[in-house]
Amino acid sequence: MQGRARLLLLFFMLLPLFSNIVVRMFAWQVLLSENGILPYCVSRVFSDSWLPKLLYTKRGFLIGLLSYELPIVTLMIYLNMRLVSPEVLAAARNLGASPVQVFVHIVCPFAVPGALVGFFFAFMLTLADFVTVSIVGGRQLTTQWHLHCPKFNSANAIGESGLPCF
Numbered sequence: 001m002q003g004r005a006r007l008l009l010l011f012f013m014l015l016p017l018f019s020n021i022v023v024r025m026f027a028w029q030v031l032l033s034e035n036g037i038l039p040y041c042v043s044r045v046f047s048d049s050w051l052p053k054l055l056y057t058k059r060g061f062l063i064g065l066l067s068y069e070l071p072i073v074t075l076m077i078y079l080n081m082r083l084v085s086p087e088v089l090a091a092a093r094n095l096g097a098s099p100v101q102v103f104v105h106i107v108c109p110f111a112v113p114g115a116l117v118g119f120f121f122a123f124m125l126t127l128a129d130f131v132t133v134s135i136v137g138g139r140q141l142t143t144q145w146h147l148h149c150p151k152f153n154s155a156n157a158i159g160e161s162g163l164p165c166f
Contacts, residue, residue, distance in 0.1 A: 032055040
């Protein structure tokens with residue numbers, strides 16, 4: 001992908017990061033609820049019993065968490081992939097490397113550091129993420145915040161849950 005198309009794709013990939021995480025999680029709560037947009041659209045296309053309950057489950061929690069973490073990890077990988085010169089890829093192809101060999105021996109060594117940095121960055125953000133747990137996960141999920149913050153269990157309010165733990 002070249003020029004404007006790459007920038008446009010990067011913009012749309014990073015667009016969710018321009019909104020607050022609390023707003024995004026409340027939007028996921030509306031989308032994932034039993035009367036939300038997602039079950040309505042799926043019930044129109046497929047049968048009514050096809051879609052499992054998503055809100056206040058581990059699946060819903062993972063959907064909310066991925067919507068928060070995936071753009072960050074993708075950005076880290078993208079920034080490292082930009083370091084691969086098109087001339088190096090063309091030289092590898094001219095020397096007889098198959099597309100799989102080019103990917104394994106040239107592209108992957110550039111992508112792995114970005115993936116590792118993205119993984120650790122997302123891991124650190126996930127450890128401190130109590131917003132997704134409280135809004136999308138509900139009281140059914142047990143996370144590190146629930147174990148270390150007793151006030152979080154009883155209040156389940158964002159304003160009261162973060163500060164008493166510190």
